[in-house]
Amino acid sequence: MNIFKAFETDIRKLLEELAAEGAIPAGLDSSRLTVEPPREASHGDLSTNAAMILAKPAKMAPRVLAELLVAKLKGRADVASVEIAGPGFVNLRLTPDVWRDRIRDVLNAGTAYGDSDLGRKTPVNVEYVSANPTGPLHAAHGRGAVFGDALASLLEKAGYAVTREYYINDAGAQVDVLGRSAFIRYREALGEEVGEIPAGLYPGEYLKEVGQALAERDGNRWVGTDESDWLPACRDFAIAMIMGWIKEDLGVLGITMDVYSSERALVTAGAVDKALTALEERGLIYTGVLEPPKGKKPDDWEPRPQTLFKSTDFGDDVDRPLKKSDGSFTYFSNDIAYHFDKYKRGFGSLIDVWGADHGGYVKRMQSATTAVTEGKASLDVKLCQLVHLMQNGQPVKMSKRAGTFVTLRDVIDQVGKDVVRFIMLTRRNDQTLDFDFAKVTEQSKDNPVFYVQYAHARCRSVLRHAATALPNLDQAPAALAAAANLARLDAEEEMALAKRMATWPRVVEAAAEAHEPHRIAFFLYDLASDFHALWNRGRDDTSLRFLIEGDAELTTARLALIAAVATVIASGLAVMGVEPVEELRS
Known part of the structure; x- marks a missing residue:
């Protein structure tokens, strides 16, 4: 149960009652009505802006309308007190049983607690990673991968029908460069002395593996042949092999894509022509000359007629070219076709997760998506900032295999996939992230992954001890929910835990609506902090310990509480x- 949504629904009904009684006008727009935790915990448990947003259309003073609402709320058995704050906010304090009942909700729902029908099974396409298939994934790719996957899981928990997608950029100049680079390593594998890798090609050691594998498959088949013969073969072989590595690395990180889309397949199928035809039919393509880019001197600029998309009609800074000087399509044209394809596959809600270096590309892609779908699809682009890899505060050395960067697999192998996934979500995606190998594995409160996992492990430890101390107690969640007299939970720290857990459904919905999975990590840290506070109080005050000898009823109630805490932590970690x-060892 989402207690905030429940009260929001009830307050709307009370407003309808007031309208039926003639106390306020009927038909007021309450779409902006909210029920949230007050900014200050001392102000109560819930706060609503109902009187503030409805006062003007009702032609009433906010406090007058608030008083009418307060009179209705005072009669509720689950409201301990209600008062008007400031110009007209209504603050409520709920009875303890409201929060205790949420413990039963958690135990009965299990890790499904917090599941929502907010999305109403609306199809959402989340495209992430989509690294060029020219080399292994690096740490920054890992951040986008974790962010995208967690966002997809969050949206699923909030009731959306999510498709996870990887867009393979296997068309254009960069994969031809890959093919030429692989060909050199192929010749090297056959015993030829190739010398230094020419500038403009990929020098990474990983391509030796590609060249060796190609040589083992084809022998000297491509030696002495024209580039037009060997380039497609080398390019396609390298792409397939590197995509195999990428899929393997994603699998180690716990990521499985639903769809892999090929840029080359789209182009070959004529999707670009179809998308541009759709824009042209709407008068959104023309031939023109762009103004010189900012920072360019006039004599550096060579104006020429270009095929342009009217991107400025949809909020972009300038119109954008669709064809190169040789008449071939720009990357932008291909990307328009790709987003149009996603829309035609049934996705009106599109989310792209990109690296920070693509920030200048956001407006044009959103403009194009709006244009080509006639406003029927929305595109939200989430940019992931850089990851700074360090060891005790010092930058880590580059990977020997990659040559120019640290591979994602190197990071996973050193600290484990769970640490990587958790730490990558401890900052907003648009903030840089410091990933210190020493700090992310230390056992301290400053390491959020340890702090949260320690809370879960402590909960499970208590429950294991309880199984020995109370062998006849059924610890199945539903049994605990039925057997526990939760009225015995009255300590301040116990109620703080119950209240924190009750906010989980709201956190899920708010994070899903904002497309911000980092909120889950923040919530789990706060929940762990509340739990550890109760644990530490129990060290000083034996009456607050979880297992109370001679008082099975209180012990059962507290076991229900910590079983619920473990369940909510597990629910959040699953997202x-x-x-x-289950346990942590030093």
């Missing part, structure tokens, strides 16, 4: 793609 641990 992040992290396995909860």
